[in-house]
Amino acid sequence: MTKSQTKSPAKPLPKLVLSSSRDIPFSQLVLSQKNVRRVKVGISIEDLADDIYRRTLLQSLNVRAIVDADGEETGQFEVPAGGRRFRALELLVKTKRMAKDQPVPCVLREAGIAEEDSLAENVMREGLHPLDQFRAFSALIEAGLSEEDIAARFFVSVSTVRQRLRLASVAPSLLDAYADDGMTLEQLMAFTVTDNHARQEQIWEQVNQGHHAPAYQIRRLLTEDAIAASDRRVRFIGLDAYTEAGGYVMRDLFSSDDDGWLQDPALVELLVSEKFSEIAREIGAEGWKWVEAAIDLPFGCERGKRRINGTTVPLTDEEQARLDLLVEEYDAIGEEYRDGCDLPDEVDARLTEIDAELTALNCRPVSYEPDEQARAGVFVSLAHDGRLRIDRGYVRPDDEPLAEGQNADEAGGDGGTFESATVMVGGQMQDAGMTDDEDDAIRPLPDRLISELTAERTVALRDAVANDPQAAFLALLHALTLSVFRSHSTHGCVQIGVTQAWLGNVAPNLRESSWSKKVQARHEKWGEKLPDEPQALWDALAAMPNDAQMALLAHCVSLGVNALFEPTKGYDGRISAHGVAQRIAAADALATVVGLDMAQAGWTPTVDNYLGRVTKPRIIEAVREAKGDATAVLIEHLKKGDMAREAERLLDGTGWLPEPLRLPVADPEVESAELPDFLSDEDGEYDSEFDPVAIAAE
Numbered sequence: 213m214t215k216s217q218t219k220s221p222a223k224p225l226p227k228l229v230l231s232s233s234r235d236i237p238f239s240q241l242v243l244s245q246k247n248v249r250r251v252k253v254g255i256s257i258e259d260l261a262d263d264i265y266r267r268t269l270l271q272s273l274n275v276r277a278i279v280d281a282d283g284e285e286t287g288q289f290e291v292p293a294g295g296r297r298f299r300a301l302e303l304l305v306k307t308k309r310m311a312k313d314q315p316v317p318c319v320l321r322e323a324g325i326a327e328e329d330s331l332a333e334n335v336m337r338e339g340l341h342p343l344d345q346f347r348a349f350s351a352l353i354e355a356g357l358s359e360e361d362i363a364a365r366f367f368v369s370v371s372t373v374r375q376r377l378r379l380a381s382v383a384p385s386l387l388d389a390y391a392d393d394g395m396t397l398e399q400l401m402a403f404t405v406t407d408n409h410a411r412q413e414q415i416w417e418q419v420n421q422g423h424h425a426p427a428y429q430i431r432r433l434l435t436e437d438a439i440a441a442s443d444r445r446v447r448f449i450g451l452d453a454y455t456e457a458g459g460y461v462m463r464d465l466f467s468s469d470d471d472g473w474l475q476d477p478a479l480v481e482l483l484v485s486e487k488f489s490e491i492a493r494e495i496g497a498e499g500w501k502w503v504e505a506a507i508d509l510p511f512g513c514e515r516g517k518r519r520i521n522g523t524t525v526p527l528t529d530e531e532q533a534r535l536d537l538l539v540e541e542y543d544a545i546g547e548e549y550r551d552g553c554d555l556p557d558e559v560d561a562r563l564t565e566i567d568a569e570l571t572a573l574n575c576r577p578v579s580y581e582p583d584e585q586a587r588a589g590v591f592v593s594l595a596h597d598g599r600l601r602i603d604r605g606y607v608r609p610d611d612e613p614l615a616e617g618q619n620a621d622e623a624g625g626d627g628g629t630f631e632s633a634t635v636m637v638g639g640q641m642q643d644a645g646m647t648d649d650e651d652d653a654i655r656p657l658p659d660r661l662i663s664e665l666t667a668e669r670t671v672a673l674r675d676a677v678a679n680d681p682q683a684a685f686l687a688l689l690h691a692l693t694l695s696v697f698r699s700h701s702t703h704g705c706v707q708i709g710v711t712q713a714w715l716g717n718v719a720p721n722l723r724e725s726s727w728s729k730k731v732q733a734r735h736e737k738w739g740e741k742l743p744d745e746p747q748a749l750w751d752a753l754a755a756m757p758n759d760a761q762m763a764l765l766a767h768c769v770s771l772g773v774n775a776l777f778e779p780t781k782g783y784d785g786r787i788s789a790h791g792v793a794q795r796i797a798a799a800d801a802l803a804t805v806v807g808l809d810m811a812q813a814g815w816t817p818t819v820d821n822y823l824g825r826v827t828k829p830r831i832i833e834a835v836r837e838a839k840g841d842a843t844a845v846l847i848e849h850l851k852k853g854d855m856a857r858e859a860e861r862l863l864d865g866t867g868w869l870p871e872p873l874r875l876p877v878a879d880p881e882v883e884s885a886e887l888p889d890f891l892s893d894e895d896g897e898y899d900s901e902f903d904p905v906a907i908a909a910e
Contacts, residue, residue: 231322233272235315236289238305241275243298244290246326259367261300265309266365272317273297274329289318292326293333343391346376353377375401383409386416395420402427405434405462405473418854432857438462438473439480445507446474447598449483457483488592491600495590499582500604501611502589509593511715511722514732517606519739520588522578535573542566580605587611596724689761690750692768697739713774719821726814734767775799777872800876809875811867822870823856823863831859838868 274293277285291298304310321329352362359377363370379387382403390400395416403412415433419425441451441461455461459479463472474480484507492503504513527535545563549555555563580588588611591603688708695709715722722728743749753761777796817823823831832855836844839862847855847862 231319233317233319236275236318237313238301238310238316239312240287241273241289241291241298241316241318242278243295244276244292244326244330246290246292247295247330249295249330257296257299257303260296261303261307261309263365263367264297264300265304269297269301269317271297272319274321274333275318276321276326289320290326293330295330341391342376342397343379343387346379349373349376350380378404381407383412385413389416396427398427399425399430402430403434405431418851426861429854429857429861433854435462435473436853437477438475439477441472441474443474444594444596444598445480445484448594448600449480449487453483454480491592495592495602495604499580499585500590501587503592504589505592507594508721509591509723511719511728512712513591513723514603514606515712515714517608518612519736520580520584520605520607521740522580522605524576525579527573527576531573535570538566538570538573542570578604587613593723596721689753689765689768690746693742693749693753693764694746696735696768696771697742710768710772711774712771713776715776731770735771738764738767773799773802775803803875810873811869815869815873816865817863817868817870818860819856823859824853828852828855831855834868834870835859835862838863838866 271294273291275289275291278288278290280286301310301314301316305312305314349362353359357365359370359373362368363373379400382400386395386400386403389395390397403416406412411434415430419430419433439446446454451461454474454476457479460475461472462475488505488507492505496503542563545559549559584607585605588605588607591601591606593601595601691708692710743752753764756764775796815821817834823834832844832848835847843862847858850858
């Protein structure tokens with residue numbers, strides 16, 4: 213190596229020399245125009261002045277000497293960095309809480325650019341880490357300060373102080389993970405929902421598997437054995453009743469007084485049961501024969517029971533006068549503020565009061581005939597929002613009054629014999645069991661003869677109905693309506709009825725589903741309009757316009773739909789899959805006709821209704837179909853419960869459906885159905901000259 217190739221030793225860096233500091237009387241300080249802070253942010257100058265007055269100045273001002281035209285110092289100093297502190301000190305002087313010549317600790321700058329110093333002081337500082345804030349607040353609490361004292365001294369809300377102090381419930385290992393940026397503040401605060409450190413660490417190990425776990429998922433895993441305050445059972449009994457009974461409510465940093473998770477499910481169930489029993493006794497005291505109360509009643513529990521109609525209690529003269537007065541006041545306010553301007557608070561409050569009173573007046577009680585009420589009962593259950601659902605006035609078949617001449621064994625319709633029953637033949641009432649000892653008396657017709665005669669009439673009537681489609685439609689509608697609405701009474705002559713599949717408790721909360729509520733509301737609306745007696749019903753149906761007849765027919769037919777997968781047994785006791793397949797295929801065809809899309813109708817996959825009840829491969833398959841392979845891979849490592857919950861979040865809003873709920877996909881190679889040859893003309897259109905009578909004769 214030559215001399216020219218040798219490296220000269222590196223020159224040492226110059227040593228840092230800090231700016232000098234000195235105490236300068238405040239009267240010699242002026243605010244510099246080179247201070248970069250122009251916009252007011254953060255705590256106010258007044259609050260900062262109060263803080264300095266309480267604890268004195270904790271940070272020196274950055275100043276530079278002011279020189280005259282000749283470069284000589286004037287004895288005054290400008291403050292380019294620390295302007296807010298200067299204004300706070302200035303306010304203390306103005307309010308005579310500090311002397312004008314009070315020495316102020318200052319750092320005297322000579323080199324550099326004043327604007328750069330001001331910018332650096334504001335940009336280079338870092339806000340206090342929430343974990344450090346928590347530890348500092350904890351130290352102040354130990355020193356004797358209250359949460360309110362800390363909030364007042366540091367100009368933050370009391371809730372912020374409580375949130376930070378709540379971090380004391382988090383396991384130290386998780387605090388360390390947060391300090392090392394291993395989790396977010398939202399994730400850390402989610403762990404404050406419980407004080408169980410072992411459980412916290414277990415959940416963190418479970419969710420910290422290479423992907424981001426949302427805070428809500430952590431919170432849900434920690435509270436999966438608890439009951440949410442939003443649960444309908446909690447709304448029913450009230451959160452206060454639960455806490456007064458000694459129950460504990462677990463809350464996290466985000467929970468309000470009305471939120472949280474109830475830690476004693478057994479106590480919740482006990483309170484619900486007690487309240488249900490109390491309500492059942494109160495309703496039973498109204499005069500009902502029975503009251504059936506449960507959180508969830510089986511779907512179709514009203515089926516086969518007659519609904520009695522009550523009478524709405526009219527308003528008294530005083531109530532009517534009050535109602536008219538409220539309506540008049542409400543309309544007057546609406547007229548006064550009809551220009552759309554914002555309502556004053558007192559006016560808005562008055563409108564709310566009027567609306568509440570009008571609602572109470574318009575919701576009239578219903579009275580029932582005492583005899584009818586004494587044989588009827590009431591169903592009581594919980595709606596989805598925790599409100600009571602009370603359905604009054606259902607009569608069980610066994611409680612129906614006996615017809616004249618009918619004994620208890622005959623009430624069900626199966627125990628009586630023809631010989632002892634009163635029957636209608638040709639419009640005349642006859643007693644088939646009547647005898648007369650006189651030989652010349654006119655005796656009833658023999659049973660066999662009556663059967664033969666009515667058989668001939670039956671065939672003739674069938675032929676007549678077949679030639680009168682409108683009469684056939686009316687007879688069908690009459691039979692279906694009797695079957696659906698008057699199942700307890702004698703049916704008409706057309707032996708057609710609606711067989712309703714018993715869904716009962718096949719699916720949880722089925723009775724509270726949106727579809728069930730619509731069906732039941734429609735059923736009750738029709739039931740209130742239709743007469744009880746078969747002949748009166750016939751007259752009413754005949755007088756209906758066609759669109760009303762069709763709507764009623766659609767409702768009756770709809771109740772006979774059975775798309776339930778319910779394997780049936782054959783004569784040999786084996787499960788018959790063929791019958792089930794035929795039923796499901798027919799249901800698919802019907803769903804295609806009406807265009808039923810279960811996703812659009814409101815069904816969405818959840819842990820309870822699907823994801824928590826299938827295998828992990830099924831869950832992954834669902835996510836893959838809805839979101840693609842890239843998303844499905846993200847949940848493959850999760851345990852079954854976590855996978856189901858995460859899949860519920862991922863599938864929300866995608867419209868994904870499991871196979872049993874999907875519409876069948878049409879085969880493009882299959883041609884659309886054509887009219888049978890005997891119904892079509894040469895062009896394949898419907899033959900309007902088709903004569904069904906002639907076809908039958910051939």
